[in-house]
Amino acid sequence: MLSIAEQDDxxxxxxxxxxxxxxxxxxxxxxxxxxxxxxxxxDSSSQDSVDQPxxxxxxxxxxxxxxxxxxxxxxxxxxxxxxxxxxVKLWNVAAAGE
Numbered sequence: 001m002l003s004i005a006e007q008d009d010x011x012x013x014x015x016x017x018x019x020x021x022x023x024x025x026x027x028x029x030x031x032x033x034x035x036x037x038x039x040x041x042x043d044s045s046s047q048d049s050v051d052q053p054x055x056x057x058x059x060x061x062x063x064x065x066x067x068x069x070x071x072x073x074x075x076x077x078x079x080x081x082x083x084x085x086x087x088v089k090l091w092n093v094a095a096a097g098e
Contacts (some may be wrong), residue, residue: 022071022079028055029079031066036071039093058079061091 022088028040043054064083072078079091
């Protein structure tokens with residue numbers, strides 16, 4: 001579960017429904033009950049990137065509760081999402097450094 005601290009110091013937990021890596025860019029996308037898609041990129045300055053890779057939040061999109069994500073296998077950084085509102089959206093996510 002992902003914990004989100006609110007301003008009143010209470011903590012809410014949301015399920016992560018999907019966690020997927022783009023084979024073309026190495027970016028990782030996650031989404032779930034917190035109504036956000038989060039994109040993570042590997043921190044290449046991490047001292048032990050083999051045994052303990054480090055990631056940073058590269059992008060975040062607000063949307064309805066997301067139930068599915070899929071990276072396009074041929075187009076670098078193209079992400080599809082589907083949400084509770086019935087929408088399917090395409091996101092153009094540039095890799096860090098592009």
